[in-house]
Amino acid sequence: MTSRPAILPERGLADRLTATFWRHPRLLLAVLLAPPLLWLGVVYLGSLSALLLQSFFSIDEFSGVVKQELTLKTYAELVRAQNLDIILRTLLMAALVTVASAIIAFPIAYYAARFARGRWKAVFYLGVMLPLWSSYLVKVYAWKLILAREGIVTWFADHIGAGPLMARALEEQWFGGSSLSTSPVGTFIVFVYIWMPYMILPMQAALERVPGSMLEASADLGATRAQTFRTVIFPLALPGIVAGSIFTFSLTLGDYIIPQIIGNSARFIGLAVYQFQGTAGNLPLAAAFAVVPIVIMLIYLAIAKRMGAFDAL
Amino acid sequence: MTAAVEFQSVSRHFGSTRAVDGVDLTIAEGAFFAMLGPSGSGKTTCLRLISGFEKPTGGVIRIFGQDVSDVPPNRRNVNTVFQDYALFPHMTVRDNVAYGLMVKGVDRRVRLERAEEMLALVKLPGFGDRRPGQLSGGQRQRVALARALVNEPRVLLLDEPLGALDLKLREAMQDELKALQKRLGITFVFVTHDQHEALSMADSLAVFNEGRIAQIGTPEDIYVRPQTRFVADFVGSSNVLPPEVTRTFGGPSAWASLRPEALRVVVPDGVALSGTVTALRYLGAGSRVTVALGGAEVAALVPSGQAVPTVGATVGLAFDPAALHVMGGEG
Structure with a gap:
């Protein structure tokens, strides 16, 4: 006969906790989920509903004071020509940025997934993530220099004899400007660059x-x-493309810095929110503007689901 | 008659690894041909050379007499049942089966009808609306088979087709594949590492070892008359006797093979061969008795119902001299 015990002795708190969690599996789940649920439920969803509520208030045009009674008046203001213009411009930009990102990201992602092994895979991740390690503002200002009239793009175009062609293209009313860095094309290029990693990775x-x-x-x-x-x-890649496009689309919808620094100062939703809640002090209209991307994203996700984007998940 | 598949000193080297090294092979039209070998022996690479997913680094491959060196997989009238089935998860079973016709531009109504016929052929009628994820392993395999056959290929390649199935299903599928091949008359080439599968299904087989073919022949050739030690050892766990032991058994001074079932365990009185039992393994249909004699160990099969000696007992061995197969080839 052996004297080795069938049940090992308890070794203090760690063993007691393990035993408690083993007897009550739900307890561990509760302990793990409570902090994130508190964060998401109270802090995030709470402030989101406060914002939603705000958008159903209106502002007194004479006193500039927010009237705390429910009305759709603020939403009616959204569809005024100048505001609708902002929404449509943002939507178009977000759509173009998303499509361009998807097209450029695909070969990179495909190469990384199919062919890159070992060290090349590490190089891929580093290459995609590296831009995320430096400040967003630094990158945007760097692009302002790159795209400026004296910048490297113009210099290069002149060198290969494409200068006049580029100048002609920039005369185009619709997307042109005095230089690339002050044209909507410039805004587009920088958006694509900044959000690209969020498309490539998923x-x-x-x-x-x-x-x-x-x-x-x-x-x-x-x-x-x-x-x-x-x-x-x-x-089969569609779920990933949709996941990526949710990032590029919603990030473009909400960004208010790139259009301020690069482009022709035409307003985008993010910029409108920023200005209405700040300088203009029109919190209800800012909130209503902020609701727009949320609604657009919900519609977008519904369409994606309809298309079967999540079937292969 | 032209051969369905012909390899002329075909090699496929990956850097310094010689996955396939100077293979000559002829597969007759209408044959059920097996490529047997341990993993890494080059059999799967050979299959991929026929389908076109690997390019030979040397030699010529002909399919029905035509050199396919420059023909990409999609233009070879050869279809594959993949080891993991590779069914498209985002399509229904019917669309999976009809895929080959869809990419060829066959009219939708016609191709769905054909898909339904193929599903009936593999005994899955009415499964068309399901998704591959809703099927069992055996059903998925049948879908993969139907999908590969819908194009009416001239050669069907099967990569370890039964590897993922449990024993019972595997045996049923073996019979079915055999019957299907007979009925369709298509040349089947299948890769397996399972000796029993290869022996029971194939008309002829090639045994692979380290990128080369060790032996080609009918199952009986391979089993009864192995040409090398490797073949004797790999196919059916035979006793491989070194020259000096062969002499003890009354043969010439050369390597020889002797099947365990050809050896009888007898009373050790008055027989030339006797030894000590060192191990016993119960196999169901019999017991495998390992006997140590003259510095070598040989295995004998005692059919069930007969007396099995105990470990440590001294036993005699008797055998039919015709069963002792002397191997000509070295290696």
Whole structure:
């Protein structure tokens, strides 16, 4: 007979806690979830509903005091030509930035997911994340210099003889300006650059989950590369593309710094919110403006779900 | 008759690794051909060379007489059942099966009809609306089979097709695959590391070892007349006898193989061969008895119902001299 015990002795608090959690599995769940739920529920959703409530108030046009009674008057103001203009401009910019990011991000994400191994994978992550380590403002101002009339882009265009072509393009009313850094094209370029990592990473994660044998199966069954892309890669990567586009789209919708520094000072939603709650002191209209991106994102997600973007999750 | 698949000193090297090294191979049209070997022996690479997912670094591959060196996978009339099935999770079973016709531009109504026929062929009628995720492993395999057959390929490649199935299902599928192949008359080439599977299903098989073919022949050739020690050892856990032991068994001074089932355990009186039992393994249909004699260990199969000696007992061994197969090839 052996004298080794069947039950090991308890070794203090750690063992007692482990035993308690083992007997009551829900307790551990509660302990783990309580702080984030408090944060999300109270601090985040609380302030969000305060904002929502604010948007149903209105401002007294003479005294500038917020009248705390529920009305849709502020929302009616949103559809006034000048405000609608801001919304449509922001929406168009966000859509263009998202599409451009997706197109540029795809080959990078595809390469990283399919071919990069070991050290090259590390180089990929570093390359994508590195810009996120430096200040957003520094990057935006750096781009202002790059895109300026005396900047490297103009210099390069002049060098290869494309200067006049670029100058002609900038004369275009719709997106032109006195230089790239003061044109909507410039705003667009900087938006695409700044939000690119948020598109690449979820896309790469989605592509990583597509097994190589699935692409081989497609080719094996007679599909061309283009058909494989359309019928297999794209649908399977769609959740990642949608996740990425949620970032690029919503971040562009809400940004108020890039349009201030780069572009022709045309107003965007973020900028409008910033100005209405600050200098203009019109908190209800600022809140109503802030609701717009939320509603747009909800519609966007509903469409994405309808398209089956989350089927392959 | 042209061969369905022909390899002429084909090699596939990955850097310094010789996955496939100078393989010559001819697979007859309508054959059920197996490529057998341990993992890393080059059998799967050979399969991928036929489908076009690997390019040979040397040699020529012909499919029905045509050199396919410059033909990408999508233009080879060869289809594959993948080891992990590789069904498209975002499509219904019907769309999965119809995929090959869809990419060829076959009319929607026609291709869905064909998909339904193929599903009936693999005994999954009415499963068209489901998603691959809702099927069991065996059902998924049938879908993969239907999807590969819908294009009416001239050669069907199967990569460890039964590897993920449990024993019972595997045996049922073996019979079914065999019947299907007979019925369709398509050349089947399948890769497996399971000797029993290869022996029971194939008309002829190639045994792979370290990127080369160790032996090609009918299952009986391979099992009864192995040419190398590797083949004898790998196919059916045979006794591989070194030259001096072969002499003890009454053979010439050369390497030889002797199947455990050819050896009988007898009373040790008056027999030339006797030894001590060192291990016993119960196999269900019989027991495998390991006997130490003259510095070597040989295994004998005692059919169930007969007396099994105990470990440590002295036993005699008897065998039919015709069962002792002397191997010509070295290695």
